[in-house]
Amino acid sequence: MALWTMILRKMASNKWLQLNLWFGLTICVALFSSMPLYSDAILQRTLTKELQEIQHQSGVYPGFMRISTSVSSSVMDEKTTSAISRADQFAASIPERTGIEAMSSYQQRKTHKMKVYGADASDQEKKIQKTTGIFKSLSDMEKRVKLTEGRMPQDRQDGIFEALVTQKFLLSVKRGLGDELLMVSPEADRSTFRVIPVGLIETDPAADPYLPYLTTDEENGFLIPFEQFEREFIEGGKARLTELEWRFALNYEQLTVEKTGQFTKAATDVKRYFRGKLGVEEVNIPATETVASYEGKQKKLDLMMLSLYVPVMMMLAFYIYMSANLIIDRQKTEIAVLRSRGASRFQIMCIYVLESTLLGISALAVGPILGVWFTKILGASNGFLEFVQRSALEISLSSDAYRIAVIAVSGAIMLILIPAFLASKVSIVSHKQQSARLAHTPFWYKAGIDFLLVGISLYLLYNFNKRQADLKRLALDSELLQMDPLVFLIPALFILGGGLLVLRIYPWLIRIIYVSGKKWWSPPLYSSLVQISRSSGQYLTINVFLIMTVATGIFSANAARTINDNLDSKIQYSVGTDIVITSKWESNALPPVNMASAAQTGSANSEFTEQRRVQYTEPPFTPFEELEGAESVAKVFRKEEARFSAKESGTSGKVELVGINTLEFGNTAWMKNGLMDYPLNSYLNLIAPNPKAVLISRSLADKAKLEPGDTISVAWDGLNQIPLTVYGIIDYWPSWNPLAVSRDAEGKGTDPFLIVGHLSTIQNRLAIEPYEVWLKLKDGVSSQEIYTQLEQSKVPVTSLRDATQELVRSVNDPFRMAINGVMTLGFVISMLICFFGFLLFWTLTLAGRSLQYGVLRAMGMPFRHIIGMLVSEQMLTSVAAVLIGVMIGNVTSERFVPLFEMSFATTDQVPPFQITYQLSDYLQVYGIIGSMLIIGLTVISFRLSRTRIAEALRLGEE
Template sequence: MYVLALWTMILRKMANNKWLQLNLWIGLTVCVALFSSMPLYSKAILQRTLLKELQSVQTANGVYPGYLRISTTVSASSMDAKTTEAVESADRFVKTIPERTGLEALSFYQQRFTEKMKVYGADASAQEKQSQRTLGGFMSLSDLEKRVRLIEGRMPADRSDGIVEALVTQKFQLAAKRKLGEELTVESQDEGGTRFRVIPVGIVETNPDADRYLPFLTTENEDGFLIPFEQFEREFTKGGKARVSGMEWRLALNYEQLSLDKVDAFTQADREVRRYFKGKLGVADIKIPASQTIASYQGKQGKLDTVTLSLYSPVMLMLAFYLYMTANLIIDRQKTEISVLRSRGASRLQIMAAYLLESLLLGLSALAAGPFLGVWFTKLLGASNGFLEFVQRSALKVSMTSSAYQVAAAAVAGAIILILIPAFLATRVSIVSHKQRSARLTRLSIWHRTGLDLVLVSLAVYLLHNFNQRQADLRRLALGSADLQVDPLLFLTPALFALGGGLLVLRVYPWFVRLVYWLGRNGWPPALYHTLVQISRSSGQYLTIQVFLIMTVATGLFSANAARTINDNMDSKVRYAVGTDIALTTKWESDAPPPVSPGAGGQPQSEPATTTVQKRVQYTEPPFEPFEELDGVQATARVFKKQEARFSAGGNEKTGKTALFGIDTKDFGNTAWMKEGLLQHPINSYLNLIAPNPEAVLISRSLAEDAKLKPGDPIRVYWDGLDGATFTVYGIIDYWPSWSPLPSSQGSGKPEQPHLVVGHLGTIQNRLAVEPYEVWLKLADGTSSEQIYVQLQEKKLQVTGLRDATQELVQSRNDPFRLAMNGVMTLGFAISMLVSFIGFLLFWVLTLSGRTLQYGVLRAMGISFPQMIGMLVSEQLLTSGAAVLIGVFIGNVTSMKFVPLFEMSFASKEQVPPFTITYQLSDYLQLYGIIGFTLATGLLILGYRLTRIRIAQALKLGEE
């Protein structure tokens, strides 16, 4: 009976506060969705990235991503019983590989090879036998009939008369100098070797339609006789008629089945395969092209989960504050009821049990809907290409997992505890003390009484100091990481700083309001006078919404600035390293001698070798016009780079190494990409400076300081085999497109500072030498890299090297850590704005409802409706508007102090251009627009509700 009464009271209480309960449920559901989306997103994005990288293996290596090849020699001199058993054991082991990796085998075949033997015609004369140099062995292939295609002849038959029928390639038939059907003799090269009678009966080639995953390529081993696998096993593997010299197994595993859960199993199977075949039969060669890619994903999900959690931390703090605020509003409306229950004998345990059941009811319903909303969040994250940028990308494959529900359940448990805190505090208040506190709300909040604002700010400053110390260590030791690594505290600390800073400012804000009131107490209009009195006497009731808005604005600005900064620096790093949209090198004709193979030529001869080193290679410059005629190319430039040039300069003839760049100033200025602010003047100013004088050069600041050079000084540049040429220094630069000014460590010695000289290409070619240069292409808007590639192929331009900034940017933006950052920040920003809007309306609607009597009395006293609206507007400006301004101030301070710490997330020794903070006006405008829309909408709704207040009803309510 007690339980039934308790449930009746809970449901009735929830029905009386249905709108508050709905807002609380929305907050819980969003909280559950966010937490459940973390493991879903990290798994889905890593899964997609893994499959994309595996597909790139096919592009790079020309094989199916699930390709696996095991090749081994057989060191045994004869096929004895032990060797035969080892071969059969290896066959059985290979068949277990799909099970070990957890992947289905789409295709499989194996091969056997005998040692190479001498091949000649059965009717060959003694002279022909002596002159014949053709070698070939017997080969076997499983599923032979399915994997080859006959060009001529027929498939071999298994004969019992001692003659072996075989298939051959056209190349081997020509080498054997016999037609199909003519008998050949195959003679072992061992002393007293066995002879075999062989008749080629068919010429074969690869059957491209037989297996799209694992085609058998006859061109890989053309010198031999291909016979059925069963016949080879009987005659050689088990029969021992000739020594089996090699074996091979090939599999095509279904890589699309490779989930992150199977990465460890695949890596373990890889190790087991290599360990098994190491010395088992002979020298083994294991080729699994995707092995390194797959192994790199071990532990990545754990790291990405940590990164995602750190990225989510500000919005989680926001949601926690929202839940607390909503729960506090609900409890505030029920404090009278709670105090009455306490005065009538209800224990605190009974009251808390009722609120616990109510929270569990909300939590379970949020747990039922939240994970599915988390799936939608995850798909939204997958479409993010940058901060607040979305692209048409294939949807992430998301499926609910037990870990997602576990995280969601933990989030619900934490949220319930947070919601119960206001209820627990309310049960400690008697009805008398509740009425006393309700009379005037000037008492300091618990946050200010406990000094939480000072604690949070001090903690954030302490962590900031530690971060700066780590930053200094990174610069000093030139440490870095290959991937974007985000410290979990890197996002939580700014959120704590924003919360503490907001509370600290709000500690003194009421005194500011009182100062404004005191300055104009004799001249303020009635609406503003009433508002100032109301805020100064009841400042505590506005604290929650003010902190909420400050957190929203501050963390929103910080997230936007952090995301823009990371994206801009990563993109700038790629574009600076390439120097333009596409940089390529082409084949140049020269008189350079062909490379000498190692060990050739017998004893070394000192004098000819010296002559070869001193001789300068003469190059023939290919035509440049075909590049200028490419459709879609806006500008082209020739950029000569000599990394191993040398210089001599200064009064003491300082010498050393330097990089030498040769450019055409006009073309280079139209083609190169350079980030603003890296040079003291725009790059075109430097190009215009040296343009009139062919002997003018620009030098790096490191070279100027090392050789004590200044503008106007001469400098001599040369490289091996040249006399050199003298140039005049016109300017000193710190950076130049595609040149890194960062020191490079030479072994264990002192880091070497790089030098640079930039001069005219024509002068370098005329006075030094004509050598290969890079071709830089700047693409017109709307031109894709693929269009350029097609034209290069059509024009048969021999490209020997290429760097495409667009493709490298795409690869960088598809990095799972960067995708996580952009997706989570975008989603967090959107959720923060939405929750802020709901919380703002909820607070002010409830506040207005609680002042119905007050507004009715004011109207009865003769206050006009426009004056009432003025009171409402001034109250909004002095509370919510002030909170927004404080949030903007704290957000900018947080960005200035904490965004630079993201430099730790980059490889410091490779970060060129240097890390810079990026602010984008559109982010501020979007934020201000959303906040402005929230305030305007709130005022309209509050104004409308104000018009619905009836004076008589309000006064009657006050009497009751």
């Protein structure tokens, strides 16, 4: 008890330092615990949304699963019956295998087709009757069908089958309910079955909203009781079975990211089990591809977030170590006294272990809850220091969050104990000797840590740039937004090393300033220059803090802005405008022919291989022009398999031909500035007067050795080539990718070619074929309004690309949200740490120099001069550190932000990766830093104004 009393008294005597240390530990716990919380919450929300998108696109419940297999055996022997029984048992275990509850399920059985006619049919009617039907059964039949007339069938034992039928089927056999029908098997045994339809049915969607039974799937059949079907056809073998089917509606909301591997394995096991077990199988699980894409995604997201947190983790470690070191510095005399009175180093370390553990436990109590708040910030981020109103993430504290939090606290406690361990080996004599000596040179200064950090970061930068050059040269792909942790670690090392390197030089600059004007400096400035030049090491901690905070903030802002801008530009460029639509065109094209079956039947002759021109009928364009909310509409014809020939060089080959109307296209297309030598409209104005004028890609110009004024001929599919005149050479064009798909080891590959001409010329002199319709929307108009109008106009849309929707999906991508959120959160945390560190440092500095200020006041120095000294000191230290941070942040952005290009797919990174700077980001950083300095300076000035001269002098006498 005495030990705990001593520990609590020690902590109370340094309550502000202990509070700062606890703050650092709590932030550390919150930061680490937010990683699994965010990855769990955001991936779960994204997975659920993508599963719901399956239902939106295909109209199928996201948890739908259908297993169908034929029965190859013609005889229902014991082996086949046993195989069906085992298949039923396996199917029943599917929900357990996936780990998801089945909301609904049913199974069907079907026999082979038989001829159907009335029992009283004449011989003539039997001959002309062509109706066929099957026996089928449905589990829980009474609950799944809607009885419109008659009654439910009964399981009879007299050889007669009572059945449910559809109205269409009953009309085809020309009989009514209650009339006896005969089913005659086409098999060799010519088995005959007596059937009495007793009820008419139709689909009842309300009976099962998850898995409705559709009577229209197999209308020509008799639906009999399931138990009777099992007894008569499976166990009795009275008819050959052709199909078995099981359907499930699994509760997709129970499908968590952790269960994706289990679900994918279960889907694979289902396909493997039914493959050839009874016959030809068909397994339809629409969610499989979506779910499989999430396997391992959580680990990748956690790794990326860990790499994103590297800079702020370095600041946290620095802050925690600084706070612990300040506490130990104030207690070194006490530690030395304990050592001189016989206390062992182990006993002293036990005291600090208990003290640190107490702080760690209290941080664990609050940190994970704060981590939930951090996670919500991550989910609401839309850019650097930008937030939007999204639906809140469903966050629940998990064991993983607490496990990581405990690991983080344990590591932080080890960091806290380092100063205590170093201090515990000093005796009272050694402590007094060290106190009497002047401040020694820091270890990093003597060891050249700054040079080492800068050298390592530049070496790794060189390797990354080399790797990036190889990716471009070979046109290799790298998976979208899969960040290498070193991409964030290297800039952090460079910022720290660069800051230390400048701080190595900075004291010499202060001395030069002092010496150059010491005869003219005012007393406050003179005193500040003397203080800083003689005690430059005293300001090292706060300077490093400010430099890392500002530099990291600027780098984070530029990196986030660059990533967001390049992702958005990539989507907008690939689409070319707001919405691209392709509608259905009528044509005389023949229906597709299965060439393999045609060859087997001997019909694979010139009729199938003859090339013929397809004539298209252009649909009305008026519905597009009349769309309310569309600012402009343009026709864009694209022919990827066109051919060109250049007589001057004798070159020919494939080319993508684009036909446009220059005025409409210029008003509709989106093009990023700076991609071409001149604005897009300048090129359009260039070719507008001449209907034969075209623009060609630079790759084509280099290949065919063409220049403006040369002639190039173009056509496709056996058409006669038409001569066109080259008016301009372009590097990019909306929606056209100028990059090669792949290259060999020597960097050689086939570059795509492009020709842009007038649509009217192409249609008049070549052919009229389907074109795309490009729409540019007015401000404030949603895509849904356009979709509704197209639906009301009954425009048959065959394909559609919506840039707005693609941008929304990109913004909501978990990896992109993590980048924006972590960079924003990291900067905010850095600001908080720096603010508290700033106040802590200057408050302790002020307390340590109370005697100096008291003497100056006693000598008659006005208080305004004291404030002037403080302001001068701040300008020469804190403000200078901010300016150094800005400089290092800009250099780091210029050198290291391009590394993020490796995180994008190289073959479709169009427009090219470009660093983006935005003034508002700098103003935000400057505003936050400036507010922090002003608030800190105000607090320090207030504390200084409360200092009493007599107390300061008496303290000096003591």
